[in-house]
Amino acid sequence: MRVLGVDPGLTRCGVGVVEGVAGRPLTMCGVGVVRTPVEADLGQRLVAIEQGIEQWLDEHQPEFVAVERVFSQHNVRTVMGTAQASAVAMLCAARRGIPVALHTPSEVKAAVTGSGRADKAQVGAMVTRLLRLGAPPKPADAADALALAICHIWRAPAQNRLQQAVALHASKGRTA
Amino acid sequence: MRVLGVDPGLTRCGVGVVEGVAGRPLTMCGVGVVRTPVEADLGQRLVAIEQGIEQWLDEHQPEFVAVERVFSQHNVRTVMGTAQASAVAMLCAARRGIPVALHTPSEVKAAVTGSGRADKAQVGAMVTRLLRLGAPPKPADAADALALAICHIWRAPAQNRLQQAVALHASKGRTA
Numbered sequence: 001m002r003v004l005g006v007d008p009g010l011t012r013c014g015v016g017v018v019e020g021v022a023g024r025p026l027t028m029c030g031v032g033v034v035r036t037p038v039e040a041d042l043g044q045r046l047v048a049i050e051q052g053i054e055q056w057l058d059e060h061q062p063e064f065v066a067v068e069r070v071f072s073q074h075n076v077r078t079v080m081g082t083a084q085a086s087a088v089a090m091l092c093a094a095r096r097g098i099p100v101a102l103h104t105p106s107e108v109k110a111a112v113t114g115s116g117r118a119d120k121a122q123v124g125a126m127v128t129r130l131l132r133l134g135a136p137p138k139p140a141d142a143a144d145a146l147a148l149a150i151c152h153i154w155r156a157p158a159q160n161r162l163q164q165a166v167a168l169h170a171s172k173g174r175t176a
Numbered sequence: 177m178r179v180l181g182v183d184p185g186l187t188r189c190g191v192g193v194v195e196g197v198a199g200r201p202l203t204m205c206g207v208g209v210v211r212t213p214v215e216a217d218l219g220q221r222l223v224a225i226e227q228g229i230e231q232w233l234d235e236h237q238p239e240f241v242a243v244e245r246v247f248s249q250h251n252v253r254t255v256m257g258t259a260q261a262s263a264v265a266m267l268c269a270a271r272r273g274i275p276v277a278l279h280t281p282s283e284v285k286a287a288v289t290g291s292g293r294a295d296k297a298q299v300g301a302m303v304t305r306l307l308r309l310g311a312p313p314k315p316a317d318a319a320d321a322l323a324l325a326i327c328h329i330w331r332a333p334a335q336n337r338l339q340q341a342v343a344l345h346a347s348k349g350r351t352a
Contacts, residue, residue, distance in 0.1 A: 041276070042278075043266040043270025043276040044270050046263055046266055046270060047267060047270045047271050050267060079259075080259050083256050083260055083263070084259055084260065084262070086260070087222055087259070087261075087263040088263060088264075088267060090218055090219040090222055090260075091219065091222040091223060091226060091264060091267075093219055094217075094219025094220055094222060094223045095223050095226070099219075100217070100218070100219040102218075
């Protein structure tokens with residue numbers, strides 16, 4: 001299973017591709033950051049994020065896209081930008097028929113470190129170890145994107161059943 | 177000047193096209209609602225909004241798109257969906273090189289009723305009068321979309337100068 005993890009943000013959108021199955025060593029296929037200029041207008045920044053995500057989808061052809069679920073307890077201005085960037089990532093995936101899974105930050109931390117309250121350094125250290133990298137990926141957004149992909153691979157069986165159930169329900173709704 | 181107003185929402189996205197210039201009678205070119213099923217998954221809903229907005233852009237070829245600026249003082253769950261739907265509308269416009277303007281709800285209310293604290297009924301009544309319609313557009317999201325377009329036409333001179341300044345600044349940044 002190949003998964004593209006996306007840590008959404010307007011200024012820096014972390015992206016990371018991981019391949020593997022639960023219980024086997026995982027492989028990193030790529031990691032990076034889609035950046036957009038702070039001074040550009042919002043519409044242009046969303047277009048740049050779309051182009052960046054499309055390139056990652058083209059190049060890596062993931063079977064799943066895992067996006068961080070956006071919460072509102074953070075800074076309000078940041079949350080709006082994060083919600084908008086995540087919308088673009090979900091749109092790009094869904095347009096290609098790639099299932100999108102959302103994972104909360106604490107689910108991701110718990111998956112890779114065993115604790116939902118782990119700090120950035122701990123997540124970076126575990127991503128480095130699990131993917132057998134020479135050093136923690138920088139910036140933190142890139143490491144977080146890889147952690148999201150790992151989380152999805154390990155949580156995937158349950159998520160997949162849920163997504164199938166939702167899809168079945170939706171198709172029944174359309175034919176009813 | 178032809179403007180597409182978008183009142184963003186995941187379940188109902190109001191859309192309305194108004195043509196005219198400040199100081200002359202305005203004309204409504206179209207009004208409607210892009211709906212997405214509550215039971216569909218988020219990615220699919222964003223794809224449906226994209227398809228809906230694209231149809232409106234194709235059909236009416238607006239020169240500006242005016243989108244309601246999303247605030248966070250409302251219900252948190254709703255705000256996330258609204259931010260995501262607005263991102264899709266802005267993306268569709270910016271991808272075509274159509275300038276996107278954001279107006280706050282109180283700017284829109286003040287523009288069409290004279291008061292930033294007007295209620296839905298008052299906005300609906302003024303939209304009906306200004307566009308010489310037989311009855312207020314239903315649902316309220318559709319009327320709000322028309323009010324956004326009217327607001328943009330009336331506020332356009334200042335907005336246009338601002339957008340030009342921003343575009344100039346961005347292009348200088350790229351060539352620096």
